[in-house]
Amino acid sequence: MADILEAANLGANKTHIMFGANLSFKLLEKYLGLVVNAGFICVKGSQFVLTEHGEEFLRQYKEHKEHYIGARKMLETLDCEREKLDSMCGTSLTSTITRSMRIL
Numbered sequence: 001m002a003d004i005l006e007a008a009n010l011g012a013n014k015t016h017i018m019f020g021a022n023l024s025f026k027l028l029e030k031y032l033g034l035v036v037n038a039g040f041i042c043v044k045g046s047q048f049v050l051t052e053h054g055e056e057f058l059r060q061y062k063e064h065k066e067h068y069i070g071a072r073k074m075l076e077t078l079d080c081e082r083e084k085l086d087s088m089c090g091t092s093l094t095s096t097i098t099r100s101m102r103i104l
Contacts, residue, residue, distance in 0.1 A: 001040075002065075004031055005058045008041050008048045017048060 007020025018028045032048070035041045040054030050058070 001031060001035060002058060002061045004028075004035055005040055005050060005054050005061075008054075009050050009058070011044070011047045011049045013046050013048070 003021035004017055004023075007017040012020065014025075014028060014032070017023075017032065018025060021028070021031075023031065032041070035054070036043065036048075038053075039051055040057055041048045042051050043049075
């Protein structure tokens with residue numbers, strides 16, 4: 001959905017949105033109907049234009065995506081640190097510590 005909104009950000013026809021969002025025509029028809037019905041995009045002639053509601057959704061989506069990517073990177077870092085601890089003191093000790101941390 002975000003790709004459709006991004007493609008229609010400055011106004012676009014169906015073909016532009018289809019290629020911009022990398023969708024088949026059948027999927028474009030399906031999802032374009034959803035975003036129009038949700039009020040994210042309005043139709044002006046043959047152009048699809050992002051509404052204020054759509055702009056706000058896209059802004060919040062991008063912010064959420066950035067936080068999600070940051071959290072994933074943090075988890076990867078924590079996994080690497082846990083593996084280092086495993087190699088230093090044995091799997092059984094860090095497994096016990098990990099289980100006790102989950103209880104907290």
